[in-house]
Amino acid sequence: MKIHRLTSPLPEPKPAPPGNDNPCAACNVRVLSLCDALDEQDLPRLAAISSSMTVRPHQILVAEGDNADYLFNITDGTVKLYKLLPDGRQQITGFLFPGDFLGLAAAGRYAYSAEAITKVTFCRFDRRKLDKLLDDFPKLERRLLGIASNELAEAQDQMLLLGRKTAREKLASFLLMMARRSGLPGTPEQPLELPMTRTEIADYLGLTIETVSRVLTQFRKERLLAMPALDRIVLLDRPALERLAGTV
Amino acid sequence: MKIHRLTSPLPEPKPAPPGNDNPCAACNVRVLSLCDALDEQDLPRLAAISSSMTVRPHQILVAEGDNADYLFNITDGTVKLYKLLPDGRQQITGFLFPGDFLGLAAAGRYAYSAEAITKVTFCRFDRRKLDKLLDDFPKLERRLLGIASNELAEAQDQMLLLGRKTAREKLASFLLMMARRSGLPGTPEQPLELPMTRTEIADYLGLTIETVSRVLTQFRKERLLAMPALDRIVLLDRPALERLAGTV
DNA sequence: CGCACACTTGAGTAATGTCAAAGAGTGTGG
DNA sequence: CCACACTCTTTGACATTACTCAAGTGTGCG
Numbered sequence: 001m002k003i004h005r006l007t008s009p010l011p012e013p014k015p016a017p018p019g020n021d022n023p024c025a026a027c028n029v030r031v032l033s034l035c036d037a038l039d040e041q042d043l044p045r046l047a048a049i050s051s052s053m054t055v056r057p058h059q060i061l062v063a064e065g066d067n068a069d070y071l072f073n074i075t076d077g078t079v080k081l082y083k084l085l086p087d088g089r090q091q092i093t094g095f096l097f098p099g100d101f102l103g104l105a106a107a108g109r110y111a112y113s114a115e116a117i118t119k120v121t122f123c124r125f126d127r128r129k130l131d132k133l134l135d136d137f138p139k140l141e142r143r144l145l146g147i148a149s150n151e152l153a154e155a156q157d158q159m160l161l162l163g164r165k166t167a168r169e170k171l172a173s174f175l176l177m178m179a180r181r182s183g184l185p186g187t188p189e190q191p192l193e194l195p196m197t198r199t200e201i202a203d204y205l206g207l208t209i210e211t212v213s214r215v216l217t218q219f220r221k222e223r224l225l226a227m228p229a230l231d232r233i234v235l236l237d238r239p240a241l242e243r244l245a246g247t248v
Numbered sequence: 249m250k251i252h253r254l255t256s257p258l259p260e261p262k263p264a265p266p267g268n269d270n271p272c273a274a275c276n277v278r279v280l281s282l283c284d285a286l287d288e289q290d291l292p293r294l295a296a297i298s299s300s301m302t303v304r305p306h307q308i309l310v311a312e313g314d315n316a317d318y319l320f321n322i323t324d325g326t327v328k329l330y331k332l333l334p335d336g337r338q339q340i341t342g343f344l345f346p347g348d349f350l351g352l353a354a355a356g357r358y359a360y361s362a363e364a365i366t367k368v369t370f371c372r373f374d375r376r377k378l379d380k381l382l383d384d385f386p387k388l389e390r391r392l393l394g395i396a397s398n399e400l401a402e403a404q405d406q407m408l409l410l411g412r413k414t415a416r417e418k419l420a421s422f423l424l425m426m427a428r429r430s431g432l433p434g435t436p437e438q439p440l441e442l443p444m445t446r447t448e449i450a451d452y453l454g455l456t457i458e459t460v461s462r463v464l465t466q467f468r469k470e471r472l473l474a475m476p477a478l479d480r481i482v483l484l485d486r487p488a489l490e491r492l493a494g495t496v
Numbered sequence: 497c498g499c500a501c502a503c504t505t506g507a508g509t510a511a512t513g514t515c516a517a518a519g520a521g522t523g524t525g526g
Numbered sequence: 527c528c529a530c531a532c533t534c535t536t537t538g539a540c541a542t543t544a545c546t547c548a549a550g551t552g553t554g555c556g
Contacts, residue, residue, distance in 0.1 A: 083408045085494045091408040104397045111401035141389050148396035149352045153359035155403035160331045160339040162410035163454030206411030246333045
């Protein structure tokens, strides 16, 4: 079993530059994120308790069991969420893309670790300060509940995949999920981009790296997809993949 | 693949008997449930939008894709939540016990089906009326968010189990979960009680019924447990089971 | 250019699934 | 109360999927 890569701790954030009391105004993922719950005029209240940060690949954002002191909104890059067994086996429970949210916790502790796969930019909110904001802005809390409900629905889809789908069905589901989440159509002009390694795909689907590789080779031979590069996928026969995946 | 059992639709609820404006006062699971968020004096507001109902085994409470018009609090019995693939393969995403909550939905639709395993009693809340109550009682919304966060953490544990644990590890984790959730110690005097069939255990753990049966037989031969009846389990060597399960 | 690293491919194995049959438990009607 | 029927569970023999181990092939970076 592979030893997990050592990573450095999270650096201190740079505070928002002074004189700019509404850095969120220019945010490109605002409509997707937590901040969408607030009006333009209230945004500075959120901005005041948040800082924007950028980290390099392999940097850890949160570790399983840590005090859940922060909430995160990803603005750029890809993050993986994962859990480990004592012997090092890893299960990736989700990938986060721009606009996605991270940090809901039960009993004040994160239930999973989060690591940047690519260079990642995010807004980080202080949980205790945010809790106070929730009293003033019930819409914010309703938004959080909506986010949590969505995540729950996705988690259930993933349980169906992990428990009952074959390797081929898992890969088909994964590729369609990536198409949906990235917004890339998977055409020859705009192929899917896979920021994660084969190992990470395997750890997400409950497979080994060899099985992932073999199924992708199968799919290529069956003309279901093409791979102009190791991390580029063209979906040649989307209906067939959708049939394989069984559900969206 | 087995054909799914036909079930009858949910009967109409009996409204709370007139003259009793606080039926929740006597509720035995109140401290566990949604209602715990409200003070004694505000409970009638919740009671006014809820009805208590009892259904028989195999009755469907909600079906995947249905409009999420209701929220449920289980007061007695066991419920299974599950999703199906088009060919009938089933994944049980969770079991609900007294005090548990059901009905959070993304995009206004249930993401899963729910079926009574035993005779089940529950309180059913009208979602639209509850939404209005949320405005008056922000504590209620905070409670919902807490419930959702807990469910999310459990879902991630289950993904780790489904994706990365062996059959033996899955069964060990399952039995310990049942001990924790039921509050039964699993001693010879108070053995675990399993309200679900082997098929349902298998569909929860991503295994087949035969594998579940074989692993239970193994465990018995290894003196990890005893089975005074098909649905009664005595945990003879809990530390060994905990080591197998890897995590709580 | 050469060293890492990630990915692919191949051969053999192990864990789990499938198919089949027998045993155990439960309810019903005679 | 017993016999029968039904369902659920267990067990056995065999099949198959996915895993393990190992070697080989890119691919990118210093």
